Amino acid sequence: MNIIVCIKQILDPEIPARDFRVDSAKREAERGSANLVTNIFCENALETALQFREAHGGKITVVSVGPEGAEDVLRKALALTANEAVLVINDAPGLADPLFVARTLAAAIRKIGAFDAVLLGREAGDWGAGQTGGLLAEELGLPCISFAESLAPAAPGAVQVKRQTDSGWELLESTMPLVVTITNHEKNVPRIPKTRDVMQSYRKPLTKWTLADVGIDPASTAAYYEVAELSIPRKETQCEFIAGDTLEAKIDAFASRLTEVMRAL
Amino acid sequence: MGDVVCYLPAKAGWDRSAQGVLGAGRRLADSLGAKLRAVVLGPTDEALVQGAAAVSDSVAVADHPLLAEYHPETFLAALVAICKPLAPRAVLLGNDTYGQELAARLAHRLGGSAAGDAVGIAVAGDKLHVTRGVYGGKATAVIALVRSPGVVWLRARAMDPADPAGRAPGEVQKVTVDLAADPRVKVVSRHVEAKEGVKLEEARVIVSGGRGLGGPEPFKQLQELATTMGAQMAASRAACDAGWVPASWQVGQTGKKVAPELYLAIAISGASQHIMGIADSKVITAINRDPDAPIFKHCSFGLVEDYQKVIGPLREKLAKNG
Numbered sequence: 254m255n256i257i258v259c260i261k262q263i264l265d266p267e268i269p270a271r272d273f274r275v276d277s278a279k280r281e282a283e284r285g286s287a288n289l290v291t292n293i294f295c296e297n298a299l300e301t302a303l304q305f306r307e308a309h310g311g312k313i314t315v316v317s318v319g320p321e322g323a324e325d326v327l328r329k330a331l332a333l334t335a336n337e338a339v340l341v342i343n344d345a346p347g348l349a350d351p352l353f354v355a356r357t358l359a360a361a362i363r364k365i366g367a368f369d370a371v372l373l374g375r376e377a378g379d380w381g382a383g384q385t386g387g388l389l390a391e392e393l394g395l396p397c398i399s400f401a402e403s404l405a406p407a408a409p410g411a412v413q414v415k416r417q418t419d420s421g422w423e424l425l426e427s428t429m430p431l432v433v434t435i436t437n438h439e440k441n442v443p444r445i446p447k448t449r450d451v452m453q454s455y456r457k458p459l460t461k462w463t464l465a466d467v468g469i470d471p472a473s474t475a476a477y478y479e480v481a482e483l484s485i486p487r488k489e490t491q492c493e494f495i496a497g498d499t500l501e502a503k504i505d506a507f508a509s510r511l512t513e514v515m516r517a518l
Numbered sequence: 519m520g521d522v523v524c525y526l527p528a529k530a531g532w533d534r535s536a537q538g539v540l541g542a543g544r545r546l547a548d549s550l551g552a553k554l555r556a557v558v559l560g561p562t563d564e565a566l567v568q569g570a571a572a573v574s575d576s577v578a579v580a581d582h583p584l585l586a587e588y589h590p591e592t593f594l595a596a597l598v599a600i601c602k603p604l605a606p607r608a609v610l611l612g613n614d615t616y617g618q619e620l621a622a623r624l625a626h627r628l629g630g631s632a633a634g635d636a637v638g639i640a641v642a643g644d645k646l647h648v649t650r651g652v653y654g655g656k657a658t659a660v661i662a663l664v665r666s667p668g669v670v671w672l673r674a675r676a677m678d679p680a681d682p683a684g685r686a687p688g689e690v691q692k693v694t695v696d697l698a699a700d701p702r703v704k705v706v707s708r709h710v711e712a713k714e715g716v717k718l719e720e721a722r723v724i725v726s727g728g729r730g731l732g733g734p735e736p737f738k739q740l741q742e743l744a745t746t747m748g749a750q751m752a753a754s755r756a757a758c759d760a761g762w763v764p765a766s767w768q769v770g771q772t773g774k775k776v777a778p779e780l781y782l783a784i785a786i787s788g789a790s791q792h793i794m795g796i797a798d799s800k801v802i803t804a805i806n807r808d809p810d811a812p813i814f815k816h817c818s819f820g821l822v823e824d825y826q827k828v829i830g831p832l833r834e835k836l837a838k839n840g
């Protein structure tokens with residue numbers, strides 16, 4: 254099976270709120286001293302693909318739309334033993350418009366050629382639009398299954414997808430090709446690359462295309478949405494720390510506060 | 519033309535989400551001077567249809583054998599078939615997993631723009647403005663939807679319902695949609711994780727555990743505490759990823775959005791992505807051994823202690839308090 258995994262580089266989402274700043278005029282987050290990392294759900298998607306390939310064979314191509322520096326997240330994916338990588342260079346700053354990204358990914362995927370499944374993270378840890386997978390499926394005219402945690406072989410030409418729902422999970426079966434968005438699960442927690450594979454990743458093929466190479470003209474692509482405002486909410490509650498001379502006294506006081514709230518219900 | 523459509527899944531019934539979607543839809547329609555059209559897919563649910571009619575200008579009910587159970591491709595096709603001739607200005611959905619799954623694709627098929635997890639929606643000139651948390655809740659963005667219709671999935675449970683007083687109920691129409699079974703995707707099986715009581719999203723009291731619990735065993739202790747408090751159980755992503763509790767317990771940016779009267783976080787640090795799921799809670803409190811844990815910045819009151827020393831005696835004390 255040929256699996257394409259789409260990967261996005263983002264500002265480290267783990268930076269503490271107190272260190273996070275935005276440029277409200279530019280409507281962008283400030284980079285500050287934060288690292289750029291692979292979006293966690295893209296890592297979950299790659300892990301899902303790696304496990305499928307280990308069990309059933311196949312090839313994994315990772316694709317990213319982003320600036321030159323996004324090569325780093327593709328190298329990391331190669332170190333995790335993805336077979337090939339493609340970077341479509343898009344230097345436009347600011348918000349990556351989800352429809353523009355989906356169109357660019359679709360164009361790149363068509364250029365890559367034969368594939369059976371495209372895996373993406375359910376959303377990214379920066380703008381969190383959660384739309385690229387769905388829009389990509391529409392651009393490619395394929396079915397889409399969201400919030401999946403694992404893939405398994407089914408009848409020839411088909412795949413079984415286990416996905417999460419609000420109340421539990423469900424099993425869906427789809428013909429290939431298809432688009433799948435991946436969510437986190439205990440079974441797709443990303444692995445750590447081996448040192449030897451990190452060394453070898455620099456010898457693996459990484460193709461770079463411009464937007465023109467894939468036939469995308471940013472100027473002629475009408476916008477999908479724009480950021481009108483970006484700000485940091487200031488909402489801090491004053492926490493009353495429960496005091497007491499002994500542990501027992503503190504627990505009693507804490508219990509009384511809880512009881513007080515629950516009595517008012 | 520130019521109306522507001524609210525999509526309501528019949529299966530979910532007249533729940534808080536349906537009420538919130540219609541509330542937001544009513545206010546948006548009024549500010550646009552447009553009509554509010556509720557669209558129900560699935561076997562007729564009287565309470566839902568009556569509830570929707572009371573605050574809408576019309577209710578279209580599409581009941582079709584293929585809409586008895588959710589299917590991504592057929593539900594999408596049905597919504598497109600119903601929405602297209604209406605040429606709406608906005609289509610609103612709830613932020614359940616199915617709503618999120620449908621929205622972007624629906625926008626694409628209708629030539630519109632989507633945005634989701636909206637905490638607010640407003641008209642600004644010729645555009646719809648959607649307010650939502652970004653950067654894991656560390657920032658708030660107002661997104662201007664360039665294309666029409668604006669397809670928006672909402673934090674519906676946190677939105678005020680509409681007031682039906684003084685309004686004649688909207689007309690209820692059965693609509694037929696021409697649907698064929700999707701040849702590509704089939705639903706093999708559906709599994710509901712057994713959990714007693716109300717849904718997490720509708721719970722009034724929640725006890726939630728995190729990575730600091732150190733394993734699955736302490737969750738049993740938390741469960742006893744929750745039972746004493748009449749609470750539902752939830753967890754952080756770290757606890758779900760560790761496999762200690764089911765994924766459906768996850769609360770946060772990419773988990774459930776909850777809005778209880780009381781949220782008790784135990785051994786949860788309070789990362790912004792976690793807070794995104796609990797920010798609508800009335801009272802947030804925590805037990806954490808680290809006084810600098812970010813969770814305390816969101817708490818009305820909190821206890822700095824090792825949870826292991828607290829849970830047992832706390833449960834006994836609460837049982838005594840009654």
Ligand SMILES: Cc1cc2nc3c(=O)[nH]c(=O)nc-3n(C[C@H](O)[C@H](O)[C@H](O)COP(=O)(O)OP(=O)(O)OC[C@H]3O[C@@H](n4cnc5c(N)ncnc54)[C@H](O)[C@@H]3O)c2cc1C
Binds near residue numbers: 753754757790792
């Ligand atoms: C795109 C994205 C989406 C995300 N979505 C979500 C989401 O939906 N929900 C979510 O929860 N997270 C989400 N996260 C992850 C989030 O950033 C945090 O990593 C996660 O919430 C941490 O979980 P935690 O608080 O349980 O663990 P930790 O951050 O490890 O915190 C453990 C806490 O336990 C305390 N502790 C340890 N031992 C004890 C003890 N004996 N007694 C008392 N306290 C103790 C510690 O002081 C610490 O504060 C997301 C991240 C990203 C990047």
